[in-house]
Amino acid sequence: MQLLKQTIESIGELNSEVMKQTRYRVDHLVKPPGSLGRMEDLAVHLAGITNNPFPEADQKVIIVMSADHGVYAEGVAPNDQIITAIQTPNFVRGVTGVCAFAKQARADVVVVDVGVAVDLDAPGVINRKIRYGTDNMAKGPAMSRDEAIQALEIGIEITSEQIRQGKNLIGTGEMGISNTTASAAILSVLGAFDPSEVVGIGAGLSIDRLSHKADVIRRAIACNRPNPKDGIDVLAKVGGFEIGGMAGTMLAAAAHRVPVVVDGFISTAAALIAVALAPKVKNFLIPSHSSAEKGAAKATALLGLKSMFDMDLRLGEGSGAALAFNFVEAATYMVREMVTLEEAGITL
Known part of the structure; x- marks a missing residue:
């Protein structure tokens, strides 16, 4: 608990003075004002996060947390739970969706077993199994x-x-059969939604099973009565080990003033x-894509964030975060590589 407390206490504010410096430069680059749209805002945001008017994002990593869920027993997932154990070593092998995109973005992928349901004989997977x-x-309760x-x-x-x-740019990723159920439960509690408003098909659940999935979440909430004002209580009662791990990644990144890119629905939960746990974390989050999972838009809106792009993704793993790395790094190149009107000798 001490590490969590210290980390939360270390989270500061965005550096407004540095943001003003970068905004001035961006506004005076050799282009029509505002013509690079949200890329300009992204560059200013990165400056505020990093305390650097010329931010860098060239040392990138996706941290993938893997764990299983007991709620799988309720028939809320279309695939066998063993897939978590099969897929987790594949991240180390570099053959999953996020790995393909990470290679293109020149990013590392770090894989952590925080609660896979079986022992893994997989060199390269960091074993931090809780159970x-x-x-x-x-x-x-899902956990204590x-x-x-x-x-x-x-x-x-792991993130620290x-x-x-x-590493100066972090992305969140996960693997865990049934984790869309836990994510929908978290969103239902923290956003005061009925589960039917936020449950989706996950990895391919048939439409006719969605009402059952919503009923399971209703039972979980009624049974456990998680306190929406206590993030630890919500995580413990209806969350997952990998969801907790990703939340910890975001806390650590914010404490160290490193931008952290949020992937899809599970990462947003x-x-x-x-x-x-720490409202100031929001300032250090960079949302990636608009997930096709039903509850994703509501989760992002609840955070008060706006997604960067929409490609109908719903794989998870950190795949959308890896794609977003390209936008983030491009924003830093814009600030460093473009000249201002004055530097170009242009007088308007």
Whole structure:
């Protein structure tokens, strides 16, 4: 708990003075004012996060948290739970969707087992297993409060180590069969939505099973009565170990003033937990894409953020964050590589 407390206390504000410097430069680059749209805002945002009027984002990593969910027993997922264990080593092999996009973006992929339901014999996967998956939240809390804190602190520790190694742009990723159910439950609690408003098909659940998925979430909320004013309580009662790990990543990145790119629906649910714990985290989050998962738009709106692009993605893994890395780095190039009107010798 001490690490979590210290991390939250270390989160500051955006540097408004540096943002003014970068805004002035962006407004006077050799282009019509505002012609690069939200790329201009992104550059200014990065400056405020990093305390650097010429921000850099060239050392990139996607941190993938893997874990299983006890609520799988309720029939809320179309695929076998063993897929979590099969897919997790594939991130290390570099053959998943996020790995393909990460290679193109020149980003590393770090994989952490925080709660896969079986032991993994997979060199390269960081073993920080809390236990073999959460409990079935439809029958009781998904995890204890201490385990929720442990998940958050694992995310903080892994991310802080990556930053010590020089990473200056972080992306959140995950793997876990049934984690759209946990994410919809978190959103239902923190946004006061009925589960039917936010449940989606996840990895391919048939439409006729969505009402069942919503009923399971209703039962979980009724059974556990998570406190929407206590992010740890929500995570413990209806969350997942990998969701806690990603929330910890966001807390650590904010504390170290490193921009953190939020992937899709599950990552956004983790962001809701992080912001519930430390509202200032929001200032350090960079949303990536508008996920095709039903509840994603509501989750992003609840955070008060606006997605960067919409390609109908719903893979997860951090795939959208890896694609967004290209926009983020491009914004830094814009500030550094373009000249101002004055530098170009142009007088208007």
